[in-house]
Amino acid sequence: MKIVALGCDKSGYPALLKWGEKNASPFEEVKLFSLPCLGLLTEEAIFRTLENSDALLLAGCPLDSCHNQNGSRGAYLKVKKVNALLQEAAIPKKVAVAFVTADKIGEIEKVSQELFWGEKNDNS
Amino acid sequence: MTKLLWLVDNPLLLPDFWLEKMEKEKGWKIEIRDRESKVLNFIDYDRIFILGDSLSFTRERLSLLAYEWKVNPSKIQVFPWEEVKIVFPQSFFSILEQFIAQSLAKPLAPLVAERVVPENKVLVLPQASQTLDQALKEKGIETVVAPSSTLRREGINFHLFPSGDTVGAVVVSPPEEITPPVSFSSEVEDTRKLVDLKFMEKEIEKKDFRGETIIFLLPKRGVTEKEWLQTFYLSRLLAKRDRAEIFVLVEEVLVAGENLEKEYRQARSCGVIFEKVTFSSLFAQPTLDMRGIEVEFTTERDRLKRKIKADWLVSLPERNVLPFDLAPFFDSDRIEEAILPLANPNLSSFSPGIEGIFVSLPGEEKNLVQVIEKYLTQGIVRERGRVEVNEEKCILCLTCLRTCPWRAVAIEKERKKTRVNWELCHLCGLCASFCPAHAIEIKGLSFEDWLSPVSLGGEK
Amino acid sequence: MIIAERKPIKEIFQFLLPGEKVLVLGCGTCVTVCMAGGEKEARELASLFRLKGWKSWDFTVERQCEAEFNLKAKEEIAKVDTVVSLACGVGVQTLADCFPEKKIFPGLNTTFMGMPVEQGLWEERCWGCGNCILHLFDYVCPVTRCAKSLLNGPCGGSKDGKCEVTPDRDCAWQLIYDRLRKKNKLETLFSIQPPRDWSTSRYGGQRKMVREDVRL
Ligand code: SF4
Ligand code: SF4
Ligand code: SF4
Ligand code: SF4
Numbered sequence: 001m002k003i004v005a006l007g008c009d010k011s012g013y014p015a016l017l018k019w020g021e022k023n024a025s026p027f028e029e030v031k032l033f034s035l036p037c038l039g040l041l042t043e044e045a046i047f048r049t050l051e052n053s054d055a056l057l058l059a060g061c062p063l064d065s066c067h068n069q070n071g072s073r074g075a076y077l078k079v080k081k082v083n084a085l086l087q088e089a090a091i092p093k094k095v096a097v098a099f100v101t102a103d104k105i106g107e108i109e110k111v112s113q114e115l116f117w118g119e120k121n122d123n124s
Numbered sequence: 125m126t127k128l129l130w131l132v133d134n135p136l137l138l139p140d141f142w143l144e145k146m147e148k149e150k151g152w153k154i155e156i157r158d159r160e161s162k163v164l165n166f167i168d169y170d171r172i173f174i175l176g177d178s179l180s181f182t183r184e185r186l187s188l189l190a191y192e193w194k195v196n197p198s199k200i201q202v203f204p205w206e207e208v209k210i211v212f213p214q215s216f217f218s219i220l221e222q223f224i225a226q227s228l229a230k231p232l233a234p235l236v237a238e239r240v241v242p243e244n245k246v247l248v249l250p251q252a253s254q255t256l257d258q259a260l261k262e263k264g265i266e267t268v269v270a271p272s273s274t275l276r277r278e279g280i281n282f283h284l285f286p287s288g289d290t291v292g293a294v295v296v297s298p299p300e301e302i303t304p305p306v307s308f309s310s311e312v313e314d315t316r317k318l319v320d321l322k323f324m325e326k327e328i329e330k331k332d333f334r335g336e337t338i339i340f341l342l343p344k345r346g347v348t349e350k351e352w353l354q355t356f357y358l359s360r361l362l363a364k365r366d367r368a369e370i371f372v373l374v375e376e377v378l379v380a381g382e383n384l385e386k387e388y389r390q391a392r393s394c395g396v397i398f399e400k401v402t403f404s405s406l407f408a409q410p411t412l413d414m415r416g417i418e419v420e421f422t423t424e425r426d427r428l429k430r431k432i433k434a435d436w437l438v439s440l441p442e443r444n445v446l447p448f449d450l451a452p453f454f455d456s457d458r459i460e461e462a463i464l465p466l467a468n469p470n471l472s473s474f475s476p477g478i479e480g481i482f483v484s485l486p487g488e489e490k491n492l493v494q495v496i497e498k499y500l501t502q503g504i505v506r507e508r509g510r511v512e513v514n515e516e517k518c519i520l521c522l523t524c525l526r527t528c529p530w531r532a533v534a535i536e537k538e539r540k541k542t543r544v545n546w547e548l549c550h551l552c553g554l555c556a557s558f559c560p561a562h563a564i565e566i567k568g569l570s571f572e573d574w575l576s577p578v579s580l581g582g583e584k
Numbered sequence: 585m586i587i588a589e590r591k592p593i594k595e596i597f598q599f600l601l602p603g604e605k606v607l608v609l610g611c612g613t614c615v616t617v618c619m620a621g622g623e624k625e626a627r628e629l630a631s632l633f634r635l636k637g638w639k640s641w642d643f644t645v646e647r648q649c650e651a652e653f654n655l656k657a658k659e660e661i662a663k664v665d666t667v668v669s670l671a672c673g674v675g676v677q678t679l680a681d682c683f684p685e686k687k688i689f690p691g692l693n694t695t696f697m698g699m700p701v702e703q704g705l706w707e708e709r710c711w712g713c714g715n716c717i718l719h720l721f722d723y724v725c726p727v728t729r730c731a732k733s734l735l736n737g738p739c740g741g742s743k744d745g746k747c748e749v750t751p752d753r754d755c756a757w758q759l760i761y762d763r764l765r766k767k768n769k770l771e772t773l774f775s776i777q778p779p780r781d782w783s784t785s786r787y788g789g790q791r792k793m794v795r796e797d798v799r800l
Contacts, residue, residue: 009182009183010182035553035569036182036183036551036552036553036569037550037551037552037553037554039552039553039554039557040552040553040554040556040557040566040569040570041553041557042556042557042624042627042628043624043628043631044624044627044628044631047628047631047632047634047635048631050635051631051634051635063350067550067552068529068530068550068552068554069529070527070529070554071529071552071553071554074527074554074557074558078557085593085632088592088593088594089593089594089597089632089635089636091632091635091636093635385752388752389751389752392751398744400745425744425745517612517623519612519613519616519617519622521616521617523619523703526702526703527703559624560616560617560619560622560623560624560625561612561616561622561623561624562622562623562624562627
């Protein structure tokens with residue numbers, strides 16, 4: 001499974017780097033990028049990223065302490081919408097978002113595991 | 125010949141043979157400097173790359189560097205070296221080459237990083253405490269005490285109407301006002317029956333609330349969707365499972381959202397009573413036996429006064445909130461009052477750390493004044509030209525105005541065109557990502573830039 | 585303003601044949617403002633089609649309800665087999681008139697005429713009944729906002745200020761009452777509204793307007 005991981009400058013990206021360092025990723029390949037804030041994401045951007053990858057993992061500040069107040073929330077809403085669209089369209093790809101702080105990466109591990117095993121769970 | 129500068133923490137990373145190869149093959153003249161060393165002239169370089177420690181180079185810091193170096197901020201690129209080191213050491217050079225080629229291929233946006241300094245004057249709202257007043261005087265900061273009813277923002281300064289004063293910062297003091305819209309006396313708190321949602325959530329699993337009366341208080345603004353869901357869920361559970369009597373006092377119910385309407389209806393059908401009240405007229409006092417709280421309120425529906433003895437009063441967790449009616453003041457310059465999106469849940473009344481707005485806590489005045497002085501003399505560094513609205517595409521839908529968390533978007537009064545105040549913008553991109561006409565461009569940071577980026581992957 | 589929402593993706597997919605080239609045509613006025621069919625949504629849908637394996641791209645015109653604007657999309661439309669139009673019903677019909685030989689699919693369900701109450705929330709305000717009587721009801725339209733279009737309301741089902749048909753909507757008659765009471769004009773409600781001539785509304789067949797003064 002090849003995924004793209006995207007984090008915000010403030011917390012997501014540092015956390016993703018830590019996660020990479022721990023080598024805990026279950027994925028075949030992780031492409032890593034940073035953004036000033038997850039608020040920059042659009043649904044189109046998510047779809048276009050998925051054209052070249054199997055899943056997209058987003059990491060941003062926790063919902064109630066987002067540096068830009070609504071940046072993470074915006075991303076959360078978009079992820080929800082995109083996932084619903086993907087499911088409706090029966091496209092076996094997925095987006096997940098983890099809300100983390102720079103030094104707490106447990107959430108990324110959890111979300112990435114879900115992302116990785118998700119399909120199996122769905123079938124059972 | 126393209127001149128590139130690399131600022132590295134370890135010069136050994138980029139060996140001479142590679143530099144020569146690049147110069148011969150690509151025509152890139154690459155110079156290497158230690159990150160700490162002083163480079164006198166940054167202007168000559170076509171691109172400046174910073175290698176390593178990429179996490180500490182946030183947007184704000186890069187803007188500051190661009191300002192200090194007097195270069196176009198979009199010339200500065202940070203190469204996430206740590207990541208390459210971790211996952212894919214072999215192909216480091218080819219990745220580097222790709223990275224440079226891509227950065228060079230991107231056209232430079234006409235950006236300038238500028239320092240904007242606010243007016244050296246503060247407005248204290250609604251009144252300065254003595255210590256604060258003294259501390260401000262000591263530093264020679266001129267103060268204005270709110271004489272007016274209107275405060276508008278233009279750039280980073282605030283204009284007071286009708287007096288016409290301009291101030292650079294606003295201090296909210298005294299701090300009593302920074303509690304949630306409903307404040308309770310200490311006696312009410314002494315009953316230990318004033319709790320927040322989180323407490324209720326924990327308690328509900330252990331305790332039976334059979335036959336008790338529970339009041340939920342939810343103000344109009346600043347309640348997150350999650351908190352609404354939680355309220356609906358908890359109240360329903362309490363009413364159904366424990367047959368408790370539940371009142372939810374609100375100014376407005378939020379039902380526009382996923383599942384919200386459903387949960388709301390379910391709660392209502394379980395017998396939860398939702399009552400619209402004006403919070404300013406809400407009054408609470410402990411019951412005589414101190415075992416509960418007596419809440420008095422006027423319903424908006426029939427203007428009847430009601431008094432309810434509650435065994436529990438559930439409120440929102442405490443947080444910093446601007447005094448309710450002050451919140452609209454902190455908006456950016458808008459077309460007219462009428463367009464203030466007051467009922468907009470995206471604009472919370474919390475102090476979001478907007479530049480120029482300070483909250484004075486007791487005992488902290490001295491420190492605060494130092495911060496204010498620093499802000500007033502140094503101002504902030506921002507990038508002019510980074511966010512641009514394509515006026516031809518914009519259809520004035522006001523989405524950007526409603527979504528910007530920093531209130532940086534304005535509609536120009538005369539021209540009726542959308543404008544982003546670069547002094548206030550934090551480059552979060554929310555406006556651009558919500559704009560239905562695709563009219564806002566964040567130069568050099570839009571997703572087209574990272575959709576074809578270098579591959580850093582390859583583990584396992 | 586006209587409010588619309590996107591049709592379920594499955595419904596749109598059913599219309600498209602495998603391997604077709606698809607153009608998603610956005611409309612840059614009403615449906616952009618209500619975030620259903622502007623350039624952003626057109627791009628979004630086109631990228632979703634691409635993800636599903638169709639060759640697809642997007643284009644947006646100012647207003648699909650005017651033939652002149654549609655002609656701007658001529659070249660783009662010539663390149664594809666199917667057009668998914670993200671305009672309201674008016675726009676789709678105009679588009680179909682402009683390009684009669686093309687397969688066109690209405691990508692939106694046109695829902696109502698209304699206004700954004702706040703970010704992300706739209707409400708119906710007018711039916712276009714053809715004979716406006718707002719001034720009698722303190723500017724709350726009973727035709728639209730009362731589920732039963734009662735002109736001599738309220739009915740017996742109004743509860744807690746909410747409508748009995750859809751309990752999350754305000755009862756229009758409660759609103760009218762409240763607003764009139766605030767203005768101390770409750771007596772206007774004593775006058776009984778006579779039966780209305782609904783022929784100016786949808787019940788009189790398709791409506792048509794000729795304005796001799798502006799016709800050249
Ligand atoms: S969101 Fe876009 S179209 Fe709407 S007002 Fe802002 S710039 Fe204009
Ligand atoms: S980028 Fe963010 S801060 Fe800047 S104007 Fe847009 S929404 Fe506001
Ligand atoms: S086609 Fe429909 S949505 Fe587009 S401008 Fe015309 S009326 Fe509005
Ligand atoms: S009375 Fe008729 S025209 Fe007037 S607002 Fe109601 S539906 Fe529209």
